[in-house]
Amino acid sequence: MNILRRRGWELPERLVTPEHVFLNRRAFLAAGTGIAALAVAGRARAETDPSASLYPASVNPAFKDAGRDVTPFEINSTYNNYYEFNTSKRIYEQAEALPIRPWSVVIDGEVEKPVTIAIDDLLKRMTLEERVYRHRCVEAWSMVVPWTGFALSEFVSLAKPLASAKFVRFETFNLPDVAAGQKPGLFSSMPWPYVEGVTIAEAGNELPFMVTGAYGKPLPKSMGAPLRLHLPWKYGFKSIKGIVRVSFTSERPIGFWEQLQASEYGFWANVNPEVAHPRWSQASERVLGTDEQIPTQLFNGYGEYVAALYAGMEKEPLYM
Amino acid sequence: MYPWTDRSGRFSALKSAVFAGLFLPLLWLIWRWRTGDLGPLPIDEATLESGRWTVRMIVITLAITPLQRIFGWGRLALVRRQVGLAAMGYALLHLSLYVADQKFDLGRVASEIALRLYLTIGFAAVFGLVVLGVTSTNAAVRYLGRWWKPLHRVAYAIAGLGILHFFMQSKIDATQAALMMGFFILVMLYRVPNAARLRSVWTLAGIAIMAAFLTAGLEATWYGAATGIKPLAVLQANLLFPGVIRPAWVVLGTGLAVALLWFGQRTWAAQKRQLQAAA
Ligand code: HEM
Numbered sequence: 001m002n003i004l005r006r007r008g009w010e011l012p013e014r015l016v017t018p019e020h021v022f023l024n025r026r027a028f029l030a031a032g033t034g035i036a037a038l039a040v041a042g043r044a045r046a047e048t049d050p051s052a053s054l055y056p057a058s059v060n061p062a063f064k065d066a067g068r069d070v071t072p073f074e075i076n077s078t079y080n081n082y083y084e085f086n087t088s089k090r091i092y093e094q095a096e097a098l099p100i101r102p103w104s105v106v107i108d109g110e111v112e113k114p115v116t117i118a119i120d121d122l123l124k125r126m127t128l129e130e131r132v133y134r135h136r137c138v139e140a141w142s143m144v145v146p147w148t149g150f151a152l153s154e155f156v157s158l159a160k161p162l163a164s165a166k167f168v169r170f171e172t173f174n175l176p177d178v179a180a181g182q183k184p185g186l187f188s189s190m191p192w193p194y195v196e197g198v199t200i201a202e203a204g205n206e207l208p209f210m211v212t213g214a215y216g217k218p219l220p221k222s223m224g225a226p227l228r229l230h231l232p233w234k235y236g237f238k239s240i241k242g243i244v245r246v247s248f249t250s251e252r253p254i255g256f257w258e259q260l261q262a263s264e265y266g267f268w269a270n271v272n273p274e275v276a277h278p279r280w281s282q283a284s285e286r287v288l289g290t291d292e293q294i295p296t297q298l299f300n301g302y303g304e305y306v307a308a309l310y311a312g313m314e315k316e317p318l319y320m
Numbered sequence: 321m322y323p324w325t326d327r328s329g330r331f332s333a334l335k336s337a338v339f340a341g342l343f344l345p346l347l348w349l350i351w352r353w354r355t356g357d358l359g360p361l362p363i364d365e366a367t368l369e370s371g372r373w374t375v376r377m378i379v380i381t382l383a384i385t386p387l388q389r390i391f392g393w394g395r396l397a398l399v400r401r402q403v404g405l406a407a408m409g410y411a412l413l414h415l416s417l418y419v420a421d422q423k424f425d426l427g428r429v430a431s432e433i434a435l436r437l438y439l440t441i442g443f444a445a446v447f448g449l450v451v452l453g454v455t456s457t458n459a460a461v462r463y464l465g466r467w468w469k470p471l472h473r474v475a476y477a478i479a480g481l482g483i484l485h486f487f488m489q490s491k492i493d494a495t496q497a498a499l500m501m502g503f504f505i506l507v508m509l510y511r512v513p514n515a516a517r518l519r520s521v522w523t524l525a526g527i528a529i530m531a532a533f534l535t536a537g538l539e540a541t542w543y544g545a546a547t548g549i550k551p552l553a554v555l556q557a558n559l560l561f562p563g564v565i566r567p568a569w570v571v572l573g574t575g576l577a578v579a580l581l582w583f584g585q586r587t588w589a590a591q592k593r594q595l596q597a598a599a
Contacts, residue, residue, distance in 0.1 A: 187551030
């Protein structure tokens with residue numbers, strides 16, 4: 001059976017020009033034009049980030065091309081959902097307040113030995129590579145991002161989960177002193193910290209990517225520095241940012257959005273154009289940085305990698 | 321009667337200034353669009369912005385009569401129609417932007433309006449605004465006679481529908497919707513007592529407090545009914561200091577400011593009368 005043979009998004013070569021976007025961006029930063037705040041943030045990052053020398057990493061040939069133009073860095077780093085800072089899309093200034101060194105990640109739960117590992121030690125132990133992924137937000141817009149990071153499966157091997165581990169649960173920082181959205185007020189009553197999760201089978205797939213950089217540099221804070229997840233076949237809210245804890249659990253974790261709005265945001269959240277969000281259609285998506293509105297693909301076009309994960313699970317609400 | 325003249329055809333500075341002011345949000349929106357400040361999905365952002373201005377214009381329209389009654393500012397009557405028409409204008413802009421965002425696929429627009437309850441509600445509100453708009457000409461007012469007033473009470477329902485649409489489209493954060501709801505409650509409560517009763521510090525302060533409690537209560541009810549946030553936590557958030565200023569407090573502050581202003585106006589008028597009597 002090979003119904004998903006077509007590589008959904010590996011479209012004609014004419015669409016693929018990530019390098020020129022890189023060059024443009026470098027020219028943009030070097031010339032010091034454009035959004036001043038961004039240029040400043042970019043420079044500060046390059047100077048102070050102890051991992052700067054690790055970038056750019058070599059490109060994984062299987063994911064060197066996402067079938068669409070890479071979204072310009074200026075858009076990607078300034079148009080973000082990150083409710084820890086505020087509920088608008090413009091969080092990049094406020095996100096700069098987040099201290100990302102020292103930063104460590106706790107690995108616990110159903111593992112041979114719980115550990116806490118500093119981010120720079122973790123980076124040394126993982127194999128960094130670059131992958132260009134399509135990102136589909138549940139709000140029906142999308143972009144293409146050249147991430148740098150390591151496979152989640154490699155991280156799972158490092159963590160050595162026990163056989164009792166059935167799920168991987170990720171947790172974000174909870175820092176009311178720096179993150180405006182976590183300050184006392186209505187939003188302090190939200191279920192912080194942000195939590196997301198995948199099954200152990202999903203975590204073993206080759207797609208899930210632990211991201212530490214983008215566009216050949218350390219990750220900007222607005223995009224989830226110093227460590228975030230990206231699950232390209234799921235709606236964006238699953239791709240948790242600012243990870244401080246990874247727990248292996250026997251019970252299914254309940255995500256932040258699932259706690260807030262279970263009728264709209266579920267555990268699986270696999271992209272499917274035929275299953276509408278209760279308040280809007282998911283049939284198509286607006287591509288950031290273009291005027292295009294294009295049809296959305298099942299599993300965001302990554303079905304050949306992940307469809308098998310869900311064989312026989314038709315009873316589950318796989319698409320919300 | 322032009323947008324800048326009063327009923328007798330004379331130039332009115334108040335009316336002209338308000339008329340010009342009604343275009344400022346539009347100009348600001350165009351400026352943001354031209355400078356790229358609307359972000360990578362400009363139509364989407366403009367849709368949100370025009371929707372917010374529609375609700376604000378409706379609430380301002382409904383505030384005019386109470387302000388007139390409280391402060392005796394009779395001349396405000398001159399601007400009520402144009403603010404109401406601006407609400408209709410921003411609503412039509414909002415709808416047009418939505419249509420543009422759907423790439424002018426009218427079939428899809430119609431099916432989305434039919435399928436998504438919050439859009440159906442928004443559509444009903446736009447429809448109502450247009451009906452009120454076309455029946456607001458002098459000729460229509462004369463023609464409708466005593467039916468005009470009951471018909472235009474529909475404005476209250478339109479405001480309610482618009483605010484409900486505002487709540488329903490929000491992705492968890494309904495703070496702005498709750499604030500607009502609070503102002504709406506305030507201006508509706510001012511309509512309950514007769515003019516003599518209304519013009520007292522105690523009535524005005526009482527209304528402010530009542531509006532604040534209703535705002536807090538209904539806001540918590542919304543989160544409880546529509547989200548996984550615990551209503552009690554929402555109520556408690558009103559008492560977290562220092563924190564973000566919550567809608568109920570803004571409504572209370574506004575209502576108390578009205579009460580104080582009225583008190584000031586009355587005291588000042590009384591002193592002026594005394595001085596005049598003494599002279
Ligand atoms: C057919 C009529 C209408 C349609 C199709 C419509 C459509 C929409 C849509 C799609 C959104 C969400 C946009 C997004 O999330 O990107 C929205 C938001 C909004 N609409 Fe409407 N709307 C209609 C009528 C109205 C009316 C009559 C009002 C005011 C009385 C209104 C006020 C708002 C407000 C305040 C928002 C939210 C802005 C924010 O989140 O800050 N809409 N509308």
